[in-house]
Amino acid sequence: MGDGTVGIVEMVRWLELFQSEIAAHRAWLTDLDSAIGDADHGANMDRGMTAVGAKLAAGAPGTFGDLFKSVGMTLVTSVGGASGPLYGTFFMRLGMAQGAAAEVDAAGLGAALRAGLGGVVARGKAELGDKTMVDAMTPALEAYEAAVANGAGAGAAARAAASAAKAGRDATVPLVARKGRASYLGERSAGHMDPGSASTLLLFESLAEAIAEE
Amino acid sequence: MKKLINGVDDVVTEALVGIAAAHPELRIDLANRIVYRGDAPKAGKVGLISGGGSGHEPLHGGFVGRGMLDAACAGAVFTSPTPDQMLEATKNVDAGAGVLHIVKNYTGDIMNFEMAAEMAAAESGATVETVVVDDDVAVQDSLYTAGRRGVGLTVLLEKITGAAAEAGRDLAATADVAKKVNAGGRSMGMALTSCVVPAAGKPTFDLPADEMEIGIGIHGEPGRRRVPLAPAREIAAMLVEPILADLDFTGGPVIAMLNGMGGSPLLELYLMYGEVKAILDKAGVTVARSLVGNYITSLDMAGCSVTLLKADADLLSLWDAPVSTPGLRWGV
Structure with a gap:
C-alpha cells in the first residue's frame, strides 16, 4: 500500500511467510525442543501453519477480526501441546482488538499485537524471564511501540520488533526455565535456547518482511 | 531407528484403526481421534473423560470401558489433544449427570482442557469438573516449575474414579474420590x-x-x-x-x-x-x-x-x- 496502513493483503502475506519460515526451520525447532522439552515444537507448528495456509488458500476473510479468529481457531484445533493454545490465543486476541477493521495504521497494528501478547500471558501465565515465548514477544512489542512513538511507520517498527525479538530469544539461552516442560530440568535448562522464543522471532521476522514497504 | 509404521504422520490414526479392529465393543471417532465406550452416554452416570498425547499406551484409550473411562482423546505423539476434541467428547458422554475431566499436569494439557471447559460452558449446558493429576515426586521445586507432573498415579486414578462413577456417585462425589487419590x-x-x-x-x-x-x-x-x-x-x-x-x-x-x-x-x-x-x-x-x-x-x-x-x-x-x-x- 505504501500509505502507512496495513491491510488484509499484508496480514495474509505475514501468515504465508510465517508458514514458510516454520516449514524451513521445522527440524531446527524440534532439535531445540529435544534439548529441553519433548522434541515436537517444529512438527507441531508446521502442522498448524500448514492448516492455516490451506485455510487461507481457500479465501481470506475481509476483516482483522474474522481473519485472525479463523487463524487462531485453526491453530488451537490443529497444533495441540502448549503452542496451540498460546499461538491460537495470540491470533484470536489480535483479531478481536481490531475486529471490524480491514486496514490499520502503525499504532493500530501495535495495539492488536499488544492484545495478542496479553492473551499469551493470560493463557500461559508466564512472566518475563521464565524462558518462554514471552521473553521474545515482550521486548518485540516494546520496541515496536517505541518506534511508533518516535514516528516510525509499521514496517520500520516491525523491523525494530524483530531485532528486539532476536535479542530476547538469544537472552533465553542462559535462563533457567520456570514454565513448561523445560522447567522440570531445573538448572540443566540453562545453556539452551527456548524453542518458543525461537518461533516467536520467526513470527516477527515474517511480519517485518510482509510489511517492509509500509 | 526401526519402527512398525507406515508413515510418521499417520501413526496415531492408524493405531486407532487397529484399536477399532481389535475392540468392537468400543466406538472410535477417527476424525476427532476419540475412543468411546460402546454404550456411552450411560443415563444417569457421570461421564469420565481423559486424554493426552499418544505414546503412553495403554493410557488413555486402553482404559475406556465399563468401570473406567467413557472417552479418551488422543493427541499427536507426546502432544496434548486439542480443545475441540475434548469438547466433542464432553458433549457425547454427558448424560445429564455432568462430566469429569481427568488431566495430567502438563502445561499443554492444562491449557487445552481449560479451553475445552470454557467452550463447553459456552456451547453446551454440560457441567464440567476438572481433576489434575500431579504425582511425580521427581519434580522437587514445584514452586519454580510447572508443578509436579502427572504420571503413574493417573492409571490408578482412572480405575478408582471410574468405579465410583459406575457405582452411580454424583459428579461432586466422583470428583472427591479423584482428588483423594491424587492427594494420597x-x-x-x-x-x-x-x-x-x-x-x-x-x-x-x-x-x-x-x-x-x-x-x-x-x-x-x-x-x-x-x-x-x-x-x-x-x-x-x-x-x-x-x-x-x-x-x-x-x-x-x-x-x-x-x-x-x-x-x-x-x-x-x-x-x-x-x-x-x-x-x-x-x-x-x-x-x-x-x-x-x-x-x-x-x-x-x-x-x-x-x-x-x-x-x-x-x-x-x-x-x-x-x-x-x-x-x-x-x-x-
Missing part, C-alpha cells in the same frame, strides 16, 4: 534408554550405555539426575525412598504399581517389583493390592516407575470393582 498417591520413574519419537526418528536424548536417568518423565523429558548404571536392588531404592520421604505410607493399606516404560520386558519388571516389595516390607508399608506391567509408557523407553497410593476401605473396594477395558480387566 506418589510416583517416581527412571530410564535406561531414551525413547524414539516416530517423527524425530532418533533418540530424544543421549544416555550413555553405562548411565541411567533417575526421575524421568513420560515424554523423554530428562529427569533430575544422571547416575552410573546400578543393580536392580539399588535402582528400586532410588525410586522408593523419595516416595516414602515425600508421604507417609505406613499405617494403612497401599496399592502399589510397578510400571514399565515400554521397552523393558516383564521379566525385569517382576524382578523390580520383588525388590520394591522387599523395601516396602522393611519400611513397614503394607501392600494390599499390586499391579505390574506396562500401563503408562513412554513409547519404547526402557525403564520403569513406582507408584504408591494410600487406599482406605472405600478406595480398595473401588479398586476391586469390575473393570472391562483393553488395558485393565477383572471381576467380569
Whole structure:
C-alpha cells in the first residue's frame, strides 16, 4: 500500500511467510525442543501453519477480526501441546482488538499485537524471564511501540520488533526455565535456547518482511 | 531407528484403526481421534473423560470401558489433544449427570482442557469438573516449575474414579474420590534408554550405555539426575525412598504399581517389583493390592516407575470393582 496502513493483503502475506519460515526451520525447532522439552515444537507448528495456509488458500476473510479468529481457531484445533493454545490465543486476541477493521495504521497494528501478547500471558501465565515465548514477544512489542512513538511507520517498527525479538530469544539461552516442560530440568535448562522464543522471532521476522514497504 | 509404521504422520490414526479392529465393543471417532465406550452416554452416570498425547499406551484409550473411562482423546505423539476434541467428547458422554475431566499436569494439557471447559460452558449446558493429576515426586521445586507432573498415579486414578462413577456417585462425589487419590498417591520413574519419537526418528536424548536417568518423565523429558548404571536392588531404592520421604505410607493399606516404560520386558519388571516389595516390607508399608506391567509408557523407553497410593476401605473396594477395558480387566 505504501500509505502507512496495513491491510488484509499484508496480514495474509505475514501468515504465508510465517508458514514458510516454520516449514524451513521445522527440524531446527524440534532439535531445540529435544534439548529441553519433548522434541515436537517444529512438527507441531508446521502442522498448524500448514492448516492455516490451506485455510487461507481457500479465501481470506475481509476483516482483522474474522481473519485472525479463523487463524487462531485453526491453530488451537490443529497444533495441540502448549503452542496451540498460546499461538491460537495470540491470533484470536489480535483479531478481536481490531475486529471490524480491514486496514490499520502503525499504532493500530501495535495495539492488536499488544492484545495478542496479553492473551499469551493470560493463557500461559508466564512472566518475563521464565524462558518462554514471552521473553521474545515482550521486548518485540516494546520496541515496536517505541518506534511508533518516535514516528516510525509499521514496517520500520516491525523491523525494530524483530531485532528486539532476536535479542530476547538469544537472552533465553542462559535462563533457567520456570514454565513448561523445560522447567522440570531445573538448572540443566540453562545453556539452551527456548524453542518458543525461537518461533516467536520467526513470527516477527515474517511480519517485518510482509510489511517492509509500509 | 526401526519402527512398525507406515508413515510418521499417520501413526496415531492408524493405531486407532487397529484399536477399532481389535475392540468392537468400543466406538472410535477417527476424525476427532476419540475412543468411546460402546454404550456411552450411560443415563444417569457421570461421564469420565481423559486424554493426552499418544505414546503412553495403554493410557488413555486402553482404559475406556465399563468401570473406567467413557472417552479418551488422543493427541499427536507426546502432544496434548486439542480443545475441540475434548469438547466433542464432553458433549457425547454427558448424560445429564455432568462430566469429569481427568488431566495430567502438563502445561499443554492444562491449557487445552481449560479451553475445552470454557467452550463447553459456552456451547453446551454440560457441567464440567476438572481433576489434575500431579504425582511425580521427581519434580522437587514445584514452586519454580510447572508443578509436579502427572504420571503413574493417573492409571490408578482412572480405575478408582471410574468405579465410583459406575457405582452411580454424583459428579461432586466422583470428583472427591479423584482428588483423594491424587492427594494420597506418589510416583517416581527412571530410564535406561531414551525413547524414539516416530517423527524425530532418533533418540530424544543421549544416555550413555553405562548411565541411567533417575526421575524421568513420560515424554523423554530428562529427569533430575544422571547416575552410573546400578543393580536392580539399588535402582528400586532410588525410586522408593523419595516416595516414602515425600508421604507417609505406613499405617494403612497401599496399592502399589510397578510400571514399565515400554521397552523393558516383564521379566525385569517382576524382578523390580520383588525388590520394591522387599523395601516396602522393611519400611513397614503394607501392600494390599499390586499391579505390574506396562500401563503408562513412554513409547519404547526402557525403564520403569513406582507408584504408591494410600487406599482406605472405600478406595480398595473401588479398586476391586469390575473393570472391562483393553488395558485393565477383572471381576467380569
